[in-house]
Amino acid sequence: MKKLINDPADVVADALRGMALAHPELRVDHENRVVFRGDGPRQGKVGLVSGGGSGHEPMHGGFVGRGMLDAACAGEVFTSPVPDQVVAATQGVDGGAGVLHIVKNYTGDVMNFEMAAELVAAESGTEVVTVVVDDDVAVTDSLYTAGRRGVGTTVLLEKIVGAAAEEGRPLAEVADLARRVDDAGRSMGTALTSCTVPAAGKPTFDLPEDQMEIGIGIHGEPGRRRVPLAPAREVAEMLVEPILSDLSFTGGEGVICFVNGLGATPLLELYVVYAEVAALLDKAGVAIARSLVGPYMTSLDMAGATVTLLRADDDLLRLWDAPVVTPGLRWGA
Amino acid sequence: MKKLINDPADVVADALRGMALAHPELRVDHENRVVFRGDGPRQGKVGLVSGGGSGHEPMHGGFVGRGMLDAACAGEVFTSPVPDQVVAATQGVDGGAGVLHIVKNYTGDVMNFEMAAELVAAESGTEVVTVVVDDDVAVTDSLYTAGRRGVGTTVLLEKIVGAAAEEGRPLAEVADLARRVDDAGRSMGTALTSCTVPAAGKPTFDLPEDQMEIGIGIHGEPGRRRVPLAPAREVAEMLVEPILSDLSFTGGEGVICFVNGLGATPLLELYVVYAEVAALLDKAGVAIARSLVGPYMTSLDMAGATVTLLRADDDLLRLWDAPVVTPGLRWGA
Known part of the structure; x- marks a missing residue:
């Protein structure tokens, strides 16, 4: 294996250190492995949280910033983030207007984001709506997926829905838009x-x-x-x-x-x-x-x-x- | 060889077609394989021309636009552009304030840009100043180079000098700045x-x-x-x-x-x-x-x-x- 890394076990942590150093406008929670906007949480703005396994960069951490995501959870390489990460991200972006979870359709991601949404709702009453992206026409059901996999539409959706949230649109409207983008x-x-x-x-x-x-x-x-x-x-x-x-x-x-x-x-x-x-x-x-x-x-x-x-x-x-600006x-x- | 191409002989022409379609704000001269700013030539602005072998994208064609290059010549893969290409680029960006050639230090590039500068001066009297980038500390003299090779500083130089040209600085000043960046x-x-x-x-x-x-x-x-x-x-x-x-x-x-x-x-x-x-x-x-x-x-x-x-x-x-904006x-x- 030819890779520019240190210990394979540290690759995500090491990369997040580099990301934090290269992008001082972001705030990286190294313990929870969450990349946040440096100027968040934004009061009155719907918070947008995504994430997934690492190894797809710049998606998702590279899409955090004004007009796109408020936070991204970095799982291990090709492995869903755990619910605690998603909870930290969700609470960290909560500006009182609710939070949208943008989840690519892989069984682990869907399960862990769902668990986190329930935990957050129970703990703080924050309203969380989840939109699952499932745009890959190649196969129905896959190695890690029930239904279609979530792929490239995710990038476009995060940009478009990020702009809508930045405009101050309410959660229900932002979530509707996200579903509309996924459908299209x-x-x-x-x-x-x-x-x-x-x-x-x-x-x-x-x-x-x-x-x-x-x-x-x-x-x-x-x-x-x-x-x-x-x-x-x-x-x-x-x-x-x-x-x-x-x-x-x-x-x-x-x-x-x-x-x-x-x-x-x-x-x-x-x-x-x-x-x-x-x-x-x-x-x-x-x-x-x-x-x-x-x-x-x-x-x-x-x-x-x-x-x-x-x-x-x-x-x-x-x-x-x-x-x-990401x-x-x-x-x- | 595993590549997403058609005929290997057409790869540069095919990629330039894609570039033109994806970036309508640019103007691509397909005959001469030159990528131009769509809003050029800019009267009274020093024209910045770079280029080199293809295969280094986004350098250089991807750096054409406001605040960076006015034109980039695309040679065959890893092969210097020929003088005719550089002549077309230089004439195409001439806004009456002279043209700066930014050339990576490889023997073929230096020779062909020099020949083009002489041809343009003889034909139209356009003043051309050349700055050669030679920043690679690895080796003095190399397979295709006398002296140090031109590498990463080229990207930074094109951005910085591009901004100076955009401000309307005169050719001598822009060229001095380029030399200063190369030195640093x-x-x-x-x-x-x-x-x-x-x-x-x-x-x-x-x-x-x-x-x-x-x-x-x-x-x-x-x-x-x-x-x-x-x-x-x-x-x-x-x-x-x-x-x-x-x-x-x-x-x-x-x-x-x-x-x-x-x-x-x-x-x-x-x-x-x-x-x-x-x-x-x-x-x-x-x-x-x-x-x-x-x-x-x-x-x-x-x-x-x-x-x-x-x-x-x-x-x-x-x-x-x-x-x-590139x-x-x-x-x-």
Whole structure:
């Protein structure tokens, strides 16, 4: 295993130390492994809490800041945060207007966030609403999931819903919006290589030199099928077609088109994929209203990419364009 | 070779198509493979042109925009842009105040930018000043270089000098500033794996599973030595010590500390490295004034990282903090 780490057991703690040092505008609770906005909690603002296993950076800690998340819980690599972490995050962002939990649909995450929501409600009466993201069209039910997995739509949702919370919208409205974004987003990914979890010390799965996995999960969960390596234009088709078959993206203002790198795939290649995705959408009559290309939801050192399409109306686009100031996404301020 | 591309011969052209589609605020000259600001040329503003071989994205095309570069020439992967490209870029950004060429110190780049500067001067009388970046302390002379290689300081320089040009400073002053930034910056990198150039189809070099290369170049040029894999805190020391030995970074306002990922190294690990670098600087009495952590100057799919320290005064920090609006770096607007 070739990694720039110290002891594999310390990787999350060490990375959080680095994050705190590199981003003094954030506040890191090292004991609970929660990344907070430095200027929180904001009185009267709905608090947005997300989190999940580490190894997907910048998601989620890199999306904490003005116009996005108020806190993110960092679990061990590819492991749900425990309820105590989520409790600390929820209490730490509580500004009296309630808290929204944004949870990717993996069994452990859903269970631990739910337990934390109950604990917080019982202890302090804070109102917590949970929205589960389940946008991966590749498979229903997966290695760690009942129902669809939560992937790329999570990034777009955290941005859009973060802007709405920043505007001071009430909890019920923010939660409705989050559900609306989840309903409007679909994703599908491919892996060219496995990733290696530090504590495991070896690749999560084997993928022969001449094959790729279509429909991969962001923890290396099996996808739909293995196919021989193919040119980017065919790969793009294998990712876009199932998305377009699952939901209609025509009409309205078009889509936010997100081509995400899984870690080891260079930006050069992501732009090649983006060009092919854009050509396919053009042929299908789907207009691209906004785009995002880069490694925003990674899977450690996995080579591969995911495509997310989010059907957008004017309200969503306005919230997408609103200022955001986080380590991972930043514009307008 | 596992890559998300079409024909290896088309990878740069395909990526530029994707870039143009993803960033409508830029203008891409596909024939000459130059990325321009969409709102250029700016009358009365010094034009900033950089470029080099492709495969280092987001550098340089991703740094085109307000407050940074006016144009970037994309050579073939790891190959200097030809003089015609640089001529097209230089003429395209000429707003009557002269043009600065920012060139990384590799023999081909230096030669082709020089030839282009002469051609432009002869054709249109445009004044061109060239600044060569040579900040890599690892080796003097290298596979493609006479003198030190140009690496991470280039990113910081393009940001800082870009802000100065945006303020309307004259060419001589902008060029002086660029030289001052180059003089004040030092870098050193390490590779855990090779990269694979698409046209070659196989790794550029072999690096055994239990070894790393200290002092690597961003095209896989040999460094100082190969050592057994080591924990991040020892690796950080192997990178920081030669930098601190080469130039004094104490006093003044401190440094801009840039921990850069070479492509396949996850952000999680870059933060681990950053924490170790910060600890070493603290011990050495070097204050960190600003930081940047992420994959900004990559080497295709190479696993590894580089450390750059730039000695900063108030003027440099103010220019660093000034608004920048590019695909790769964005803040303040």
